[in-house]
Amino acid sequence: MGRGLLSEKVAVVTGAASGIGAAVVERFLAEDARVIAVDVAEQPPARPGLLTVTGDVAAAETWRRVAGLARDEFGRLDVVHSNASTSIGAPAHELAEADWDRQLAVNLKAAYLAVHTCAGLLRESGGAVVLTSSVHALVGMPGHPAYAAAKGGLVSLGRQLAVEYGPAIRVNTVLPGPILTAAWEGIGEEDRRRSAAATVAARFGRPEEVAAAVTFLASGESSYITGTTLVVDGGWTAVKDSA
DSSP: OOOSTTTTOEEEEESTTSHHHHHHHHHHHHTTOEEEEEESSOOOOOBTTEEEEEOOTTSHHHHHHHHHHIIIIISOOOEEEEOOOOOOOOOTTTSOHHHHHHHHIIIIIHHHHHHHHHHHHHHHHTOEEEEEOOGGGTSOOTTOHHHHHHHHHHHHHHHHHHHHHTTTSEEEEEEEOSBOSGGGTTSOHHHHHHHHHTSSSSSOBOHHHHHHHHHHHHSGGGTTOOSOEEEESTTGGGOOSOO
16 A cells, blocks of 8 residues: 555546646656546556546546546546646637637636536545646736636636535646746747746746645645645746836
């Protein structure tokens, strides 16, 4: 029997193929959880303690498969980390309706589908849900109307779900700031430098640092925390350089 923060727990992590999701999978495994990793992209092969599912988190069928796998393979589900995300940059007057719909589906609807499908299992275990929002929920940035709407919706949805399903299920939301993931690969060096300088920490965050926050909220260490948000942004939302 393991001794980790998530020992004997079964967790689902979406957006698991890269970035924050991949870091959360590794941290959960290190904390002795058994993990079902979900992504529309190809993932590394399954290994002891880890099962993988290829599927679109905006589709109800994916969540039925995930819940069935948790029930059939492990007999329980303790944690859902709804983390999958997509962003298509354009101001509202230029953003195609299909692109708006896709961002709302992946970023926001998927969280609804997760709870819609898995609430029964989570109730049985006294489980936890952790949603990944973004500092876009708090601060407007040009060119991201659908992404901001979805991430802001996740903050409100997380609060509502906590009220709806407590005390059996705890629900909390993390709001990452500038985290150095593959999303930054196409960003120029000067823009990266300015983004890092805009934080109090004076650097980008690492996916593993967000994973630490997610693990805390998923574990018994946060047993009296529900319906709240945790900003993980190196102080990006705390500072501005003009009066």
